Amino acid sequence: MAANGSTVLDHGVVLRALRSKTTTLSLDNTKIDALPPSLTKLTFLTKFSAKNNSLTDHGLSPTLKSLTKLCAINLGCNKLSCLPVCFMEMPELQNIHLFSNEIEQLDEDVLECLTEVIVLNLNGNLIDHLPPAIASLNNLTTLGIASNRLKFLPQEISHLSSLVELHVEDNQLQHLPSGISQLKKLTRIYAQKNKLQSLNPLISCCTSLRVLDISSNQIQFFPQELGEMKLREFHYELNPLIPFIPIPSSATEEVLPLKELICRRLFTILENDSRLEVIVQSLPEVRDALAQAGKCLVCDGPFVNSWLECVKFIQAKKIILPLRSPSGLIPIRIMLCSYKCLNSGDHDYYGIATPPSTNDIFVK
Numbered sequence: 001m002a003a004n005g006s007t008v009l010d011h012g013v014v015l016r017a018l019r020s021k022t023t024t025l026s027l028d029n030t031k032i033d034a035l036p037p038s039l040t041k042l043t044f045l046t047k048f049s050a051k052n053n054s055l056t057d058h059g060l061s062p063t064l065k066s067l068t069k070l071c072a073i074n075l076g077c078n079k080l081s082c083l084p085v086c087f088m089e090m091p092e093l094q095n096i097h098l099f100s101n102e103i104e105q106l107d108e109d110v111l112e113c114l115t116e117v118i119v120l121n122l123n124g125n126l127i128d129h130l131p132p133a134i135a136s137l138n139n140l141t142t143l144g145i146a147s148n149r150l151k152f153l154p155q156e157i158s159h160l161s162s163l164v165e166l167h168v169e170d171n172q173l174q175h176l177p178s179g180i181s182q183l184k185k186l187t188r189i190y191a192q193k194n195k196l197q198s199l200n201p202l203i204s205c206c207t208s209l210r211v212l213d214i215s216s217n218q219i220q221f222f223p224q225e226l227g228e229m230k231l232r233e234f235h236y237e238l239n240p241l242i243p244f245i246p247i248p249s250s251a252t253e254e255v256l257p258l259k260e261l262i263c264r265r266l267f268t269i270l271e272n273d274s275r276l277e278v279i280v281q282s283l284p285e286v287r288d289a290l291a292q293a294g295k296c297l298v299c300d301g302p303f304v305n306s307w308l309e310c311v312k313f314i315q316a317k318k319i320i321l322p323l324r325s326p327s328g329l330i331p332i333r334i335m336l337c338s339y340k341c342l343n344s345g346d347h348d349y350y351g352i353a354t355p356p357s358t359n360d361i362f363v364k
């Protein structure tokens, strides 16, 4: 502890708190690297803050352990490298702020004890993964883990059934897990400044979602399901979206692989004769292939492993609730069964051309 800090804290702030029996104490900006030992007498504290100091893991223990009645703790902007183990003995802890520390890993044993926590703010640390034990935080409404080193989110995030706000911006995420579709209360997702190459279509299952920020990623087009969402804010700038630059198409009908032709034919036969269903169910490979079948948006015909990836462009304001409608065209992914359907001309879908030059352009 800083030499002056010890005197001031022991005989000043802490003693005053002891006399007044206050339940809230702040040691913010006091330049301490360890908590004053006299703090152990304040066992009645429910809110404690010591942000903007130089506190280390060692500097917290064993003093902090005495504050077993804490509901809220703010140790942001310090030098902590892990979740304090004494959190395991604070059963009423609901608000935890540990932003801007040096935390690299989250102890699973500690996480498993944080079942009452509502807000967990770990923004600005060095965390490279969320362990499966994150599933224990089933009362969590706000998870802040922005500006860390996450490369992925675990499927266990699907257990955070109370989650309303998710901050994962400024990480290295390449995709959002399908488990996110289970979060029916999720209202706001901030995932800007990552490495997302696509938007998981299952995000449309988050029926409460109103704010989605996926700006500054690597997304070229969006899933069709985007049109089913009721977003009030949709931030998608600074993505390499495919531009609307139509050029004539010279593409002709392709020759499909034999397996694809058989699957498409089988699919059509099955639609008209359900008696064959029993046979297909006994052939796992065929059954699995047919289970993946998609439907061409032009001819309604099936496709299994071969399709033509296309886009349609819709006005952004058509898919966002009118509160903050952005302008511009949004490319939406569309799949067609063949060039024949693409070239039929009776639709607004565009094939994606990749000429030898640097920019993608369109053919129709």
Ligand SMILES: [Zn+2]
Pocket: 296, 297, 298, 299, 300, 301, 336, 337, 338, 341
């Ligand atoms: Zn078709």
